[in-house]
Amino acid sequence: MVSKMMRESQFQEHNRFFLNMGPQHPSTHGVLLVVLEMDGEYVLDPQPVLGFIHRMHEKMGESRPCQGFMPNTARMDYVCALPYNHGYVSLIEKKAGIEVPKRAEYIRVITSELNRVASHLLWLGAYLLDLGAFTPILYGFDDREHILDILEDITGSRLTYCYYRFGGVTQDIDDKFVESTRAFIKRLRKRFDIYERLVTKNIIFIKRAENIGIISRDMAIRYGITGPNLRGSGIAYDIRKNEPYSVYPEFDFEVPVGENGDCLDRYMVRVREMEQSLRIIEQALDTLPDGPVRSKVPKNIKLAPGDCNFAVEAARGELSYYLVGDGTSVPYRLKIRVPSYSNLSCLPELGEGILLPDLVSIMGSMDLVIPEIDR
Amino acid sequence: MELISTLPPESIRMVFAVIIIISFIFLNAIMMGYLERKIAGHVQRRPGPMEVGSHGILQLVVDGVKLVGKELLIPVNVDRTLFRLGPILSFTPVILPLLVIPFSEKLQARDLNLGLLFIVSMTSINVMAMVVAGWGSNNKYSMFGAMRAVAQSIAYEIPILLSMLAVVLMTNTFSLKEIVGAQQNIWFIVLQPLAFIIYIISGVAETNRAPFDLPEAESELTAGFHTEYSGMGFSLFFLGEYTNMFTVASVATVLFLGGWHGPPLPYGQYLGIVWFFLKVYFLLFFMIMIRWTYPRVRFDQLLNFSWKYLVPFSLANILITAVVVKL
Amino acid sequence: MKRYFSDLFVGGKSLVDGLAVTLKAFCQPIVTVQYPREEIDITPNFRGHIDLVLDPEKNTFRCIACGMCERSCPSECIRVKGKKVEGKKKKTLALFTLDFTKCSLCGTCVEICPTQALEFSNEYNLAAFSREAFHYDILKRLEERII
Numbered sequence: 018m019v020s021k022m023m024r025e026s027q028f029q030e031h032n033r034f035f036l037n038m039g040p041q042h043p044s045t046h047g048v049l050l051v052v053l054e055m056d057g058e059y060v061l062d063p064q065p066v067l068g069f070i071h072r073m074h075e076k077m078g079e080s081r082p083c084q085g086f087m088p089n090t091a092r093m094d095y096v097c098a099l100p101y102n103h104g105y106v107s108l109i110e111k112k113a114g115i116e117v118p119k120r121a122e123y124i125r126v127i128t129s130e131l132n133r134v135a136s137h138l139l140w141l142g143a144y145l146l147d148l149g150a151f152t153p154i155l156y157g158f159d160d161r162e163h164i165l166d167i168l169e170d171i172t173g174s175r176l177t178y179c180y181y182r183f184g185g186v187t188q189d190i191d192d193k194f195v196e197s198t199r200a201f202i203k204r205l206r207k208r209f210d211i212y213e214r215l216v217t218k219n220i221i222f223i224k225r226a227e228n229i230g231i232i233s234r235d236m237a238i239r240y241g242i243t244g245p246n247l248r249g250s251g252i253a254y255d256i257r258k259n260e261p262y263s264v265y266p267e268f269d270f271e272v273p274v275g276e277n278g279d280c281l282d283r284y285m286v287r288v289r290e291m292e293q294s295l296r297i298i299e300q301a302l303d304t305l306p307d308g309p310v311r312s313k314v315p316k317n318i319k320l321a322p323g324d325c326n327f328a329v330e331a332a333r334g335e336l337s338y339y340l341v342g343d344g345t346s347v348p349y350r351l352k353i354r355v356p357s358y359s360n361l362s363c364l365p366e367l368g369e370g371i372l373l374p375d376l377v378s379i380m381g382s383m384d385l386v387i388p389e390i391d392r
Numbered sequence: 393m394e395l396i397s398t399l400p401p402e403s404i405r406m407v408f409a410v411i412i413i414i415s416f417i418f419l420n421a422i423m424m425g426y427l428e429r430k431i432a433g434h435v436q437r438r439p440g441p442m443e444v445g446s447h448g449i450l451q452l453v454v455d456g457v458k459l460v461g462k463e464l465l466i467p468v469n470v471d472r473t474l475f476r477l478g479p480i481l482s483f484t485p486v487i488l489p490l491l492v493i494p495f496s497e498k499l500q501a502r503d504l505n506l507g508l509l510f511i512v513s514m515t516s517i518n519v520m521a522m523v524v525a526g527w528g529s530n531n532k533y534s535m536f537g538a539m540r541a542v543a544q545s546i547a548y549e550i551p552i553l554l555s556m557l558a559v560v561l562m563t564n565t566f567s568l569k570e571i572v573g574a575q576q577n578i579w580f581i582v583l584q585p586l587a588f589i590i591y592i593i594s595g596v597a598e599t600n601r602a603p604f605d606l607p608e609a610e611s612e613l614t615a616g617f618h619t620e621y622s623g624m625g626f627s628l629f630f631l632g633e634y635t636n637m638f639t640v641a642s643v644a645t646v647l648f649l650g651g652w653h654g655p656p657l658p659y660g661q662y663l664g665i666v667w668f669f670l671k672v673y674f675l676l677f678f679m680i681m682i683r684w685t686y687p688r689v690r691f692d693q694l695l696n697f698s699w700k701y702l703v704p705f706s707l708a709n710i711l712i713t714a715v716v717v718k719l
Numbered sequence: 720m721k722r723y724f725s726d727l728f729v730g731g732k733s734l735v736d737g738l739a740v741t742l743k744a745f746c747q748p749i750v751t752v753q754y755p756r757e758e759i760d761i762t763p764n765f766r767g768h769i770d771l772v773l774d775p776e777k778n779t780f781r782c783i784a785c786g787m788c789e790r791s792c793p794s795e796c797i798r799v800k801g802k803k804v805e806g807k808k809k810k811t812l813a814l815f816t817l818d819f820t821k822c823s824l825c826g827t828c829v830e831i832c833p834t835q836a837l838e839f840s841n842e843y844n845l846a847a848f849s850r851e852a853f854h855y856d857i858l859k860r861l862e863e864r865i866i
Contacts, residue, residue, distance in 0.1 A: 034532065058691075085793030088823035149603065149688030152741060155436040159750055166762075173766035173839065178823040187826060188764075213741045220730030221603060221686050222692055316791075316831065374606075374690045435741045438751040685741045686734065701727065 033061070038070050044144060046380075051364070053376070060376050063214060063368040065361055070095065070392040078084055078351035083109055083318055084183065086351070091177040093353070094389035095137035097332035099129045102181040106337045108327035109183050113318050118309040120356055121185035128299045130169060130249045130294040131198070134205070135164040136332035144284070144381040148225055157246025160208055163201050170194060174290060181201050183318065185311030202295050209292070217288065226280040230367055230379035233278060240366075241359040244334025245286045246383055250278035256330035266306075268297045280382035287384070317346050333357050333384055354388045409501035409514065413490050421634045425452040426682050427673075435684045443487040462623030470530045478525030479628035485517040486635040493642050494569050496652045496664035507568040508556055510674070511643060512549075515598065518636065519545040525629075529620040540606055540691055547599040554706035555587040555594070558713045559647045572651030579650040586709045588648045590702055595640035596679055597698070599633060603686040604694055641675040642668070649675075766824045767842040768817060771861040772835065780861055781836035784812045788828035788837065796821040797828060812858060819853040 038051040048069035074093055075318045076087045090105045091098035103125055110117060138161045142154025150218050171190055172180040178185055216222055232242065237250045247254055255272045257265045273283025273289035294299045320342030328337035334356025341350040360383050411505025426441070426449065441448030466475060489511040491501040504510055519542055526538020560566060562583065563574045581588050598602040621629065645651060649671045652664030689697070752759055771780045784801030796818040801810030829837045847853060 081793050084827065085791070085825075088793060088825040092823075093600060128835055149605075150686060152436050152684055152744075153431070155438070156744075159437060170762045170764055171766050174824065177823075179823070182830075187830070209746075214733075215737045216686070218684065218733040219737050220726070220733050221689055225687065225690055329804070372690070372692070374688075431745065434749065435745045437744060437747065439749050442753060661726075681738060681741060681745070685737050689772050718749065 022267070025281075025391055036171070037298070039309075042065045046385055047361050049361075049385070049390075050386045051380075053373070056187060057211060057374070060368055060371055060373055061347060063226050063331050063364055063376060064366055067387075067391055069360075069391065070388050072388075073268075074392045075351055075353060078353075079348055082346040083348055084346075085318060087182070088177070088179050091174075091179055092388075093355070093358075093392055094331065094333070094386050095176050096139055097123075097132050097286055098178050099132040099180070100177065100210055100329050100331040100336060103129055103263070104327055104329040104331075104336050104338050106181045107329065108340055109318065109320075111327055112325040112340060113183075115184050116312055117185055117266070118208065118312055119184035119306045120189075121310045121312075123301050124186050124190055124307050124310065125181060125266055125297050127190075127198070128172070128178075128186075130165050130297050130301075131168060132178075133332045134291050134294050135161045138164075138330075139286050140287065140384045141212065141284075144384075145222070147377050147381040148221075148222065151211065156211060156215075158209070160205055163197075163204070167194065167197050167201060167328060168198075173364055181312075181380060182311065184314040185309070187311075193304075198298065198302060202299060205291075205295065209288075212288070217285075221283065225374070225378055226284060226382065228277070229280045229380065230371075231277055231279045232363060232367065234283050236363060236366065237278070240363040242363060243359065244330070244354055244356050244384075245283055245290060246334065246360050248273065249283035249286045251276055256328055256335055262327070265297075266300075270294075270296050270300075280378055281385075283382045298368075311336070319344065331356055333386065333389075334360060353392060355392065356383045357387070357390045361385055361390060406501065407431060408533065409491065411588075413501065414487060414553050417487065417490070417631065417635050419633050420638055421454070422452040423475060424567045424634045424637070424676065424680075425630075427454070427676070428683075431680050432684050456559040456627065459623055459627040464624060465620070465622045467530065467620055471528050476622075478521060478528055479625040479632075479705060481524055482518060482521035482632040485514045485521075486632050486639065488514045488585040489639045489643075490635075492568055494572050494651060495585030495668050497661040498666055499662060500569060502560075503567060503569045506566045508560065508566045508571075508643075510557070512553060515636065515639065516549065518598075519631070521632075524652070525621070531620055535621060541600060544600070544604065544606070544691075544694060545598060547695050548594045548702075551590050551594040551698060551706050552701070554710055555591040556585075556643075556647065557650065558584050558587040558682075558706070558710050561710065561713050561717055566649075568646050572646055572653070575653060579648065579653070581648040584648065584709070584713070587604070588644070590706050590709070591644055591648070592675070592679075594698075595644065596682070597694070599636040599640060601633075601637065601679060601680065601683055603689050605683075606691050606694065636677060637679060638672065641672045641679065644675055645671045652691060730794045747815065753756070759844065761841060764842060765787050765839070765843065767831055767840040768819050768822060768824075769828060769837045769856060769857065770776050771842040771850065771857050772838050773861060778865060780812060780858070781834040782815065782832075783834055783836075784810045785833065785838055787833065791831050793825065794821040794823055807814050814855070815858040817855045817857050819855055 033054060033056050036053045036055050038053055040048045040050045042049075050066040052064045052066060053060050053119050055245065055298045058315065072092075074089050077089055086105065087102070090101040093101055109115070138157040142157035143155040168178065170176050171194055172178045173186055174180075179212050227296045232246065232250045234252055235248050236242075237252065242250075243254070246257070251274060253272050257270075258272055270293045273293065275286050320340070322342055322344050324341045326337060326339045328335055330336070335354070336356055337354045339350075339352040339354070343349040364380070364383075367379060371379075429451070430440040430448070441451035444450045445456050454616040466472065478547040490508055492504050492507040494503070522538050522541045522545075522658070526536075526541075529535070534660045559571065559580055563571050565571065645668060652668040654664070654670075655666030657666065742745075772777070774781050782799075782847065784799055786799050786801075788835060789799045791794075791799045797817045799812070800814035802813040804811050824839075826839070829839065845853070
């Protein structure tokens with residue numbers, strides 16, 4: 018592919034050269050190769066090359082019974098794994114007509130939102146690390162450690178959760194969880210001030226993120242960009258509000274929206290989303306119903322012939338599962354639509370004629386996680 | 393013995409001074425390296441080096457031993473003379489400015505009439521060292537880094553000179569000893585706060601420290617002009633950088649913070665060095681803190697900042713100083 | 720022109736404010752734990768590799784060698800073998816191995832066991848020099864725990 022590009026471009030001009038922002042690079046979040054055709058300092062044509070971490074998750078989904086796919090869901094996007102869990106169990110519950118108790122739905126929402134906050138904290142630190150500030154990532158990890166401890170107490174894992182099951186969740190939450198979550202929410206609201214002063218208001222950061230990488234509304238819709246990237250461009254589309262699932266309609270929260278679609282807007286959208294997630298968690302904890310956390314489900318679920326689709330709002334955008342059943346318990350086809358794939362696809366158009374540090378800033382602000390692209 | 397007694401005492405003193413200063417440079421690099429890692433650690437709420445020696449004091453010594461023991465890789469197609477010359481050219485001129493700095497009333501290796509000018513010209517040789525290293529590496533990324541470093545250094549030389557000129561206008565002399573002497577009653581930072589700020593910012597930019605470290609610690613483009621160096625060559629660059637930082641801080645102390653002036657000590661003429669070092673390390677602490685706080689400035693914004701903000705303000709400062717001195 | 724000065728003043732103030740944040744963090748105590756010199760307690764719910772439960776009344780395992788865990792494991796890392804013992808009607812457990820290099824800690828085996836014979840251990844301090852060290856013989860581990 019690289020040699021084809023070399024033949025096509027005007028390689029005679031001696032100022033132009035190809036730079037491999039290689040698979041091993043501190044700034045691409047995962048194993049992503051971006052082949053840059055450069056003219057001096059300016060990037061002419063960034064071409065992402067994927068596939069370095071393809072682990073055949075969809076194939077694994079099609080070669081074992083549907084309940085055996087659960088561990089895979091967490092490993093696709095390990096930074097924010099619970100929405101992936103949520104999407105898959107909701108898909109099978111919709112397909113097989115399984116009822117989920119109310120308490121289980123509330124617990125699912127609480128843990129998913131906690132995971133979303135953890136993912137945004139990691140994104141903030143990694144974005145600033147790309148820009149050259151070495152401390153915010155450690156402050157972010159300090160806060161994230163509390164979330165991971167809280168979630169470890171009920172799910173047993175810190176990163177790759179396998180907590181949801183068809184018909185509910187594995188384990189009930191206890192008072193210790195509720196207490197520590199409330200304490201964490203209080204602590205994080207005070208810590209937002211630190212991020213505000215150290216990062217958001219910092220003139221150096223603003224200069225590196227304002228008016229950089231502007232995604233217009235039209236471009237966003239054309240490429241199918243979803244999630245905070247879309248909301249940064251001014252379109253207020255959130256699956257939790259527009260195609261609600263689980264118990265999200267019962268909570269009152271806002272959908273933060275940006276204006277211009279530059280890196281600073283996407284940053285502000287994510288920071289404000291963290292606050293909205295905290296609001297959802299508080300409301301859920303206040304109105305948590307009693308009851309069982311798991312309904313009775315047959316051990317072997319037979320998937321009726323026909324297809325089924327379910328979309329959730331992951332931390333990076335719209336994540337949807339598509340399943341075609343054929344009467345057995347092994348799906349005929351399982352297709353996962355990940356948000357980062359579409360988010361990355363606008364990079365060639367966005368990155369024409371920009372400086373290299375700006376490209377790094379754009380890729381950081383789009384919050385890409387390459388393992389989920391390659392599945 | 394007879395040979396030594398025939399030499400003039402001045403040259404023996406100079407030899408001693410040079411030996412002490414060179415050994416001090418290595419000590420300083422070790423101390424500053426340790427300080428940097430510990431401060432970085434505590435800013436990030438972690439302890440920093442703790443294993444080697446009590447609280448990690450010997451960490452830098454062990455690192456130095458490791459660097460010396462590494463293989464000196466010389467890539468195939470480089471210009472061998474230039475490649476080897478780069479680190480030497482970076483390290484040698486940093487010793488010279490320390491010869492003219494008055495550490496205390498009686499502790500100064502050589503008091504030149506044009507001390508300040510001498511310091512500025514020696515620090516400019518650093519630019520040439522970067523170009524030689526970048527060109528000699530036969531690597532387009534190193535050349536990139538070197539060219540960026542040249543543009544940055546040239547852009548920030550001017551505010552340094554202009555802010556130093558403000559002090560010279562007030563004291564009428566380039567000799568560092570007399571500048572310190574003129575601050576007996578009041579330190580110049582009170583009279584020239586703007587020049588101090590401009591000098592510190594430009595000094596940080598001259599030594600390629602964050603947030604102006606685009607030529608060096610690029611997370612975008614390998615490691616800049618010292619990509620191809622390993623082992624001792626690399627460590628010479630870093631010795632040069634740390635000593636440059638020390639020089640910038642000590643010139644700032646001499647020009648603005650009153651040099652070795654301070655509350656009186658016994659043997660004050662020699663022990664003034666204690667106050668001098670306190671002030672210098674306070675400035676170095678500040679320079680290290682800003683590395684770990686701010687993100688990197690983009691290259692064109694860096695040059696913009698110098699030409700559009702620092703130069704006009706330092707020119708205005710000189711104008712006001714000249715008018716006030718004349719009155 | 721106005722933006723020039725506002726940039727300068729607001730920007731300068733933000734830089735000083737940022738420095739105040741890091742200075743404050745510099746003076747605060749560290750939050751990390753220097754492992755392995757210090758250790759922290761982990762929650763008992765932590766998912767380590769599975770272990771057979773030592774039933775306190777029978778003082779042995781509860782496993783009936785039905786093989787449900789082996790069949791339902793998505794990574795196929797459990798091997799269960801039963802053997803016929805004279806004088807008893809049902810099989811008893813003869814072999815229970817876990818290939819931990821493949822296990823994804825999903826918990827299917829723990830839930831699906833009809834006698835609740837499996838539980839998660841709390842081991843996290845695992846490091847070895849060869850892959851074979853992670854092929855655990857769970858039955859032997861249980862027998863070492865029987866007093």
